[in-house]
Amino acid sequence: MIESPMPVRFGPDGLVPAVIVEAVTGDVLMVGFMNDEALRHTRRTGYVHYWSRGRHTLWKKGEPSGHLQEVVQISVNCELNSLLIEVNQRGAVCHDGYPTCFYRHLEPDNSLTQVRERWFDPADVYGGKSGLASSTRRWWGAYESLRAHDWESTSGTSRLLRAGDDRVTVRLAEELRELAGALDGSHRHVGAKSDVTLEGGQVCYWVALRCIRDGLTWIQVRPDRALDAPPTVDETAATSLAGLLRREADFWETGANLDISALAHGTLAMVASACAVFGIPASSLIVADLNDMRTRSYLAPYFEAAEGR
Structure with missing residues (x-):
């Protein structure tokens, strides 16, 4: 069986941004980037994979830490150039130890205010x-x-x-x-x-x-x-x-x-x-x-x- 083309428009760098949200709470957890391979791995395995722009390699979220992201639903925006992925998140998503990467508010004076509690010490996990x-x-x-x-x-x-x-x-x-x-x-x-x-x-x-x-x-x-x-x-x-x-x-x-x-x-x-x-x-x-x-x-x-x- 010939697999149909992926209905996603990847950018000039071969990547598409993916906004990750917790399926139960609706909390925005993080933003990552996927290439065609990462998206196919995500769909095939049921766990979110990304393309590392720094290391230039495919990686599975949570593989070293156990903080896996189990896919519930993948949505594509109107222009087919970004993804919204609902997940069941195991553990904390942020490598700083927080339940979301968006744990700080940007204030009018450009200061940052922490608004979420840290779930773990990164030194203990990583x-x-x-x-x-x-x-x-x-x-x-x-x-x-x-x-x-x-x-x-x-x-x-x-x-x-x-x-x-x-x-x-x-x-x-x-x-x-x-x-x-x-x-x-x-x-x-x-x-x-x-x-x-x-x-x-x-x-x-x-x-x-x-x-x-x-x-x-x-x-x-x-x-x-x-x-x-x-x-x-x-x-x-x-x-x-x-x-x-x-x-x-x-x-x-x-x-x-x-x-x-x-x-x-x-x-x-x-x-x-x-x-x-x-x-x-x-x-x-x-x-x-x-x-x-x-x-x-x-x-x-x-x-x-x-x-x-």
Whole structure:
């Protein structure tokens, strides 16, 4: 089937402005720019995409932060040269931390008056170019990319994320029990420290898959906070922690009515505590997984966009 031409008049630069409004409240959230590719991605996926005039690349709103814009309706003006897009906005839209980019009034004396309250500190959500917040956002976003794109022929993870069955939960529970065994000595591959690193990384992987399969965002789970600087745990506490991990596995298997984002956060915090027993930085589990994903050619466009290369 031949796709009909887009009924939009793009400007000389190939762009069209898009005014974004909250579908429920009617609040104006932001103004962005789209080229033909961004508009087609928006219509196909149901989530707003833009063309970055500064980075000259396509980007999905909310991909690093989780503040996605779900499309409700797209309207075109009388001259076909601008768009009005009604969305269901997840979280705050503005990178300054406000619920709208228009959070200031221009006064007669040319001063600016803030009229909206800030919803979050940008440092908590966006961080810098390094640190656990930044690395876990890239990590989470990579798996979201694997779910969003049809790479099932080359990626087993993509197949799992797109299949929607419950193998993910089964494997998560299994890996939690193996991490417990690595802690109390009942499950050994090489040595305690190496085994905790291996099994802890596996638990992180399956937690991410379960959450992302269900559409949970980084901001809903905050893996950076879960993994960051747990209390010091000595080896005498390993046995009791192993018991908690086994109970956590039971929760995942039977917890149909539980808050998955809260359960995931707690599970990742337990991984951090298990790592602390042997002095393993929990961040190293994420870095190792990221380094592995960077070797996958199909994820190269994601990392180039996420890391500004």
